[in-house]
Amino acid sequence: MAIDIPTFASTQISLLAAELQAEVDETSMLVSLHSPTALQRAGVALTNLAVLSQRTGLGGKTVVEVGPDGAFSCSGDLPEHGIRSGDIVLLAEQPAASGKKREVKELERKGVKGVVTRVGRQGLGVAVEEDGEGEGEVVGGDRRVWIVKLADEVTWKRMNGTMEKMAKMAEGEYSYFMRVLFGLTTPSPVPEDLSKDEEVGEGKIKWFDTSLNESQKDAIRFALKSQEIALIHGPPGTGKTHTLIELILQLLALNPNSRILVCGPSNISVDNIVERLSPHKIPLIRLGHPARLLPSVLNHSLDVLTRTSEAGAIVKDVRAEMDAKQASIRKTRSGKERKAIYADLKELRKEYRQREKKCVSDLVAKSKVVLATLHGSGGYQLRDEKFDVVIIDEASQALEAQCWVALLSAKKAICAGDHLQLPPTIKSLNSSSSSSSFSSSSKTSSKTSSTSGEKKTAKTKKDTAASSTPPTIPKGATLETTLFDRLLSLHGPKIKRMLTTQYRMHESIMRFPSDELYEGKLIAAEGVKARLLNQLPDVRDVDETREPLVFIDTQGGDFPEKTEDEEEEEKKKKGVTKRSLYGDSKRNEGEAMLVREHVRCLVEDGGVRAEDVAVVSPYNAQLALLAPLKEQYPGIELGSVDGFQGREKEAVIVTLVRSNSDGEVGFLAEKRRLNVAMTRPKRSLTVIGDSETVKKGSKFLKKWMEFLEENADLRYPDLASLTAAAAKA
Ligand SMILES: Nc1ncnc2c1ncn2[C@@H]1O[C@H](COP(=O)(O)OP(=O)(O)OP(=O)(O)O)[C@@H](O)[C@H]1O
Numbered sequence: 001m002a003i004d005i006p007t008f009a010s011t012q013i014s015l016l017a018a019e020l021q022a023e024v025d026e027t028s029m030l031v032s033l034h035s036p037t038a039l040q041r042a043g044v045a046l047t048n049l050a051v052l053s054q055r056t057g058l059g060g061k062t063v064v065e066v067g068p069d070g071a072f073s074c075s076g077d078l079p080e081h082g083i084r085s086g087d088i089v090l091l092a093e094q095p096a097a098s099g100k101k102r103e104v105k106e107l108e109r110k111g112v113k114g115v116v117t118r119v120g121r122q123g124l125g126v127a128v129e130e131d132g133e134g135e136g137e138v139v140g141g142d143r144r145v146w147i148v149k150l151a152d153e154v155t156w157k158r159m160n161g162t163m164e165k166m167a168k169m170a171e172g173e174y175s176y177f178m179r180v181l182f183g184l185t186t187p188s189p190v191p192e193d194l195s196k197d198e199e200v201g202e203g204k205i206k207w208f209d210t211s212l213n214e215s216q217k218d219a220i221r222f223a224l225k226s227q228e229i230a231l232i233h234g235p236p237g238t239g240k241t242h243t244l245i246e247l248i249l250q251l252l253a254l255n256p257n258s259r260i261l262v263c264g265p266s267n268i269s270v271d272n273i274v275e276r277l278s279p280h281k282i283p284l285i286r287l288g289h290p291a292r293l294l295p296s297v298l299n300h301s302l303d304v305l306t307r308t309s310e311a312g313a314i315v316k317d318v319r320a321e322m323d324a325k326q327a328s329i330r331k332t333r334s335g336k337e338r339k340a341i342y343a344d345l346k347e348l349r350k351e352y353r354q355r356e357k358k359c360v361s362d363l364v365a366k367s368k369v370v371l372a373t374l375h376g377s378g379g380y381q382l383r384d385e386k387f388d389v390v391i392i393d394e395a396s397q398a399l400e401a402q403c404w405v406a407l408l409s410a411k412k413a414i415c416a417g418d419h420l421q422l423p424p425t426i427k428s429l430n431s432s433s434s435s436s437s438f439s440s441s442s443k444t445s446s447k448t449s450s451t452s453g454e455k456k457t458a459k460t461k462k463d464t465a466a467s468s469t470p471p472t473i474p475k476g477a478t479l480e481t482t483l484f485d486r487l488l489s490l491h492g493p494k495i496k497r498m499l500t501t502q503y504r505m506h507e508s509i510m511r512f513p514s515d516e517l518y519e520g521k522l523i524a525a526e527g528v529k530a531r532l533l534n535q536l537p538d539v540r541d542v543d544e545t546r547e548p549l550v551f552i553d554t555q556g557g558d559f560p561e562k563t564e565d566e567e568e569e570e571k572k573k574k575g576v577t578k579r580s581l582y583g584d585s586k587r588n589e590g591e592a593m594l595v596r597e598h599v600r601c602l603v604e605d606g607g608v609r610a611e612d613v614a615v616v617s618p619y620n621a622q623l624a625l626l627a628p629l630k631e632q633y634p635g636i637e638l639g640s641v642d643g644f645q646g647r648e649k650e651a652v653i654v655t656l657v658r659s660n661s662d663g664e665v666g667f668l669a670e671k672r673r674l675n676v677a678m679t680r681p682k683r684s685l686t687v688i689g690d691s692e693t694v695k696k697g698s699k700f701l702k703k704w705m706e707f708l709e710e711n712a713d714l715r716y717p718d719l720a721s722l723t724a725a726a727a728k729a
Pocket residue numbers: 211212213216234235236237238239240241242243503504646647
């Protein structure tokens with residue numbers, strides 16, 4: 001069904017506003033209720049830091065480097081934390097650990113906002129906002145500082161700006177591409193069978209990578225032939241990125257004059273492509289702050305090129321002057337002098353920007369392929385640039401508004417993704433019921449931080465609603481509907497090609513997701529279909545390393561789940577009043593014991609390296625319970641399902657947690673979450689769960705449990721002997 005563009009845009013604006021509000025409220029709630037130390041443990045803050053230095057980064061921004069305050073760290077290393085580059089943070093003087101309530105607003109007055117540009121073992125960099133009040137206050141003295149994660153208003157502004165533009169466009173301004181993407185017209189037809197001859201465009205396709213499989217070749221032919229839109233559906237491990245690289249090379253081979261913009265929702269998704277594209281020696285440039293990029297792609301980063309290229313020479317002297325000024329701030333004690341330095345810096349920054357702009361536009365104009373995050377593509381560097389094709393990787397993990405930042409001036413788009421894995425995570429209340437329970441996640445932040453697919457507490461939700469006035473949003477509209485989803489339901493499978501050979505999982509691990517979600521079309525590549533743990537170097541042949549699929553069924557009621565809040569209630573009775581950060585997240589002590597025992601068998605008896613093992617759970621409280629495993633088996637990873645999307649491991653243990661007499665399964669009912677959970681392993685998947693409870697959750701869950709009962713190495717644990725063994729250990 002066609003969609004009215006202004007209505008779409010204004011709905012997005014309302015949804016985005018609600019989302020931003022939810023994020024802001026969540027931060028406020030966390031900050032006001034918990035001490036800096038507790039926030040650090042939850043992955044949203046870093047405490048006891050000292051300002052180490054300041055320098056000038058891209059855009060003339062001041063980058064403040066912070067590291068552990070010597071008085072609090074012997075090793076000089078940062079403690080375990082959940083701050084990632086790209087996060088929006090507040091850098092402020094650390095409040096005393098009093099029981100006093102803190103307000104975010106008050107903290108903001110005392111500090112400066114910025115973007116984390118670099119995260120290292122011993123410190124991190126924050127590019128601070130230039131006009132932040134009190135800038136000198138924070139970075140000047142020798143005070144102890146901390147950083148707290150804030151809502152990402154920068155990304156929001158870009159999306160909102162794009163939607164506002166769309167809302168205001170007159171019908172005559174819509175491009176053919178836009179009309180197709182909103183169903184006002186149909187996509188130009190693409191010949192059904194492209195495989196007979198290799199004729200595409202002017203000449204024959206000569207494959208750069210001859211190892212491509214048929215489904216990959218077919219997807220590339222289709223994407224080359226399509227005029228406006230092509231979706232490349234890549235189930236887990238099917239070589240989506242691999243396919244995109246060949247596609248980019250083919251686009252350029254067919255038309256050496258074409259210019260391509262390649263985007264993804266995260267820095268890592270973009271860097272991944274830069275890394276794989278760079279050996280092909282095509283002129284490419286990566287936009288984005290260099291400190292946020294993988295070291296291996298730095299040579300293509302705009303910032304580095306502005307320093308090293310000829311065009312960059314004119315920028316250099318201003319930068320040097322700015323750096324010298326920055327350095328002098330720390331030496332100055334007088335407020336008056338500092339003020340004067342800031343005024344000089346402001347002027348220099350202006351000049352720097354002008355010179356840099358010229359240099360940047362020269363560099364961008366020379367590049368055939370420009371790569372940036374979706375919101376990065378909305379930066380000033382690309383303001384007047386035109387591209388023949390826009391490619392979006394991981395499109396099913398991006399908000400649609402985010403995609404339009406890159407698509408607004410596009411003529412043709414190719415989107416790769418998998419709508420059967422998790423969509424972007426949404427915090428606002430308007431999301432659909434089954435999946436409304438998920439909050440922020442990022443691929444890199446796994447650990448036991450708060451960034452899993454859970455809402456903190458049911459109470460938080462109500463609090464959030466009460467503290468803000470949500471804008472009116474049409475019924476059924478949700479940010480969770482991605483561009484990928486919407487286009488599929490708008491135009492159907494004719495705009496899509498699916499990759500069908502997967503290069504990750506043992507055949508038995510692949511079977512269920514393939515049959516239930518991918519129409520039975522997945523094929524395990526020859527090299528992976530029978531791979532077992534016991535074939536890895538130094539791994540011994542024991543029960544745990546011999547089986548690709550193990551199901552430890554905890555049915556019978558001996559392994560009940562618990563809610564953190566229930567335990568908090570018990571604590572309260574004993575006089576402990578602080579509320580848990582994990583709220584109503586569930587945990588299951590019995591399952592945790594089984595996880596520990598299984599890890600022990602894999603690593604100690606089987607000789608599997610801890611780095612090759614991951615424990616994945618939908619519930620943060622369960623991960624918190626298992627956290628000591630990381631000390632016992634350094635290198636092991638514990639992650640939320642949401643945080644583990646896009647990752648893989650040799651052996652994965654999934655602990656489902658839910659076990660109750662009501663058959664309550666919460667957000668286990670979300671197929672896409674389960675799909676992600678069960679498709680992470682290469683050689684070994686161990687599922688621990690109560691089949692009785694889980695079966696009641698949904699048809700899909702019932703089928704999964706039945707599949708495991710029939711096909712997995714089935715085990716019924718005995719709690720008494722397990723407890724005895726644990727006590728002995
Ligand atoms: N045609 C191929 N022949 C051999 N190996 C391949 C082929 N295509 C992909 N692979 C391998 O499969 C693995 C997954 O590929 P890639 O990283 O491109 O997948 P992806 O689909 O982007 O990943 P994800 O599952 O995270 O979406 C890689 O190790 C890649 O080298």
